[in-house]
Amino acid sequence: LDVAKKKKRKRRWGDDSERTIIPGMPTSIPSNMTERQTKIYIKTLEVEEIGRKLRTGDLGIAPLPEDRSPSPEPIYNHEGKRMNTRDYRMKKKLEEQRHALIQELQEINPDYKPPMDYKAPSSRMQD
Amino acid sequence: VNMMASTVPTTVLCLMNMVSPDELADDEEYEEICDDVRDECSKYGRVLSLHIPRPIEGADIHGxxxxxxxxxxxxxxxxxxxxxxxxxxxxxxxxxxxxxxxxYSQRDFAGVEGTE
Structure with a gap:
């Protein structure tokens, strides 16, 4: 943990060019929305954004290797092909994030409809 | 409710969806986030102050x-x-x-009550 903390500061702000526009979902919102409305709005926006990343393959992998998190030990299949590539790990992480967000949204708002391209993970470990 | 009035700028900007309670609980990370936000905001104007509510275990923290x-x-x-x-x-x-x-000056971050 100490090693992780001593590594160089991570860059948090994205460039102006990385700005994303989600149709119909402004990123500047009225100040008179309630906490609940704001929460629902932001979570819905994140679900849309994750869907966009998964569809376009723009997975948010840092361009500079030093900005990326350390890779786990590689896992290979019987053909010697690496299974746990960064792409695979990012997609899996995004799908898990989206699933968690959708569950939260359905809890806050039973009328919430997940996006069409979302499928709930079928073989999940029981919590 | 007047929707127009609620999008009119004030002197206080509220930034959302940037930080998680876990990140804010870590002192070092909290300091870095404060610096990052202050630095970036200072490119657009003079920042007088900044406030990032932090989690306290067992308490419901507004904002x-x-x-x-x-x-x-x-x-x-x-x-x-x-x-x-x-x-x-x-x-x-x-x-x-x-x-x-x-x-903001009263550090009142309870948010809007109001009807939905």
């Missing part, structure tokens, strides 16, 4: 997950708001709104 930045003028605040809405912060999409300066 947790939001970042409040007070600017010296409405114009500066509006420039920052326009520039930062939709930007990425730690791969999340930044969502902005303007906050009531009186409530």
């Amino acid at each position: 947790l997950g939001k970042i409040f930045v007070e600017f010296s003028s409405v114009t500066d605040c509006a420039s920052a708001g326009t520039a930062l809405a939709g930007r990425k912060f730690a791969s999340r999409v930044v969502v902005t709104s303007y906050y009531d300066p009186d409530r």
Whole structure:
């Protein structure tokens, strides 16, 4: 943990060019929305954004290797092909994030409809 | 409720969807986040103060997950708001709104009650 903390500061702000526009979902919102409305709005926006990343393959992998998190030990299949590539790990992480967000949204708002391209993970470990 | 009035800039910018309670609980990370936000906001105007509510175990903290930045003028605040809405912060999409300066000065982050 100490090693992780001593590594160089991570860059948090994205460039102006990385700005994303989600149709119909402004990123500047009225100040008179309630906490609940704001929460629902932001979570819905994140679900849309994750869907966009998964569809376009723009997975948010840092361009500079030093900005990326350390890779786990590689896992290979019987053909010697690496299974746990960064792409695979990012997609899996995004799908898990989206699933968690959708569950939260359905809890806050039973009328919430997940996006069409979302499928709930079928073989999940029981919590 | 007047929808127009609620999008009119004030001197206090509210930045959302940027930080998680876990990140804020870590002292070092909290300091870094404060610096990162202050530095970026200072590009658009003079920042007078910044407030990021932090989690306290077992307590319901108002405004947790939001970042409040007070600017010296409405114009500066509006420039920052326009520039930062939709930007990425730690791969999340930044969502902005303007906050009531009186409530900010009283550190009142209870949010809007109101009807839905």
